[in-house]
Amino acid sequence: MAPSHVLVPLDGSPLSDEAFERALELFDCRLTVLNVVTPLDASMSEGGVLEPGEARRQSARDRADRVVERARERAAAFDRPIETAVETGDPAEAILEYVDGHDVDHVVMGGHGGERGVIARRLLGTVATSVVGDAPVTVTVVR
Template identity: 45%
Template sequence: MDQRILVPFDGSDASETALERALEENPDAEITALNVLDSAELAYGGVQGSAAESLTDAQREEAEELLERAEARAADHEGGFRTALEVGSPGEAIVEYANENDIDHIIMGSHGRSGLSRIVVGSVAETVVRNSPLTVTIAR
């Protein structure tokens, strides 16, 4: 059976690099590009009612455009390719998606933060590495 690979994809240079690496090094793998809408950002500012729905719709539309871009990059991929969109805390949602969808390997980018910004901002990649029972490759 071919390997199933998950690539968290947010449109950053790091996630683009991870996707390219997954596609080039795993031509027969089934690859899923996953975008996670951060639930903390969706609730930012206490937006309520129709304004909250518009914000969510705008963010969802942007996420779908990012995933379409990933699909275009994978157009020539011989293995299967799909996209997925989840809402939640990015690190936790990535690990949960991988566990629930029989993923074998996660390949993801790292934004390369260091020092105080890493401590304050946190790291999605670090959360995934610490919590995933799967092999995680960090592409810089």
């Protein structure tokens, strides 16, 4: 069954951009782009190294706004309207919460490999691995 609402989490990486392009090409339905701002005091952020401050918070928010604005511009090239959202929190948790709260029935996201020691995480990335494992909907990972 074709999806009616596709969520594409974007983090500004080439793989997430590729996932967005694929979603635009493959799915003719409601499309939402989500960027998750990781709090500066979270373990995945720079908070462990630098003191959090309003300037850093604003910089992170500005970056998120640029990511979703670029997505709007790319979607316009496909003559496609999109919805955008910016959330704050743990990326995997924020994606899963968005899926649960917004009638999303398919997620298309980039996967990031790296030296993590676990095969699935090396193949997909930690956020993608969490979403694939816990999402109640189909997840397509672009590598």
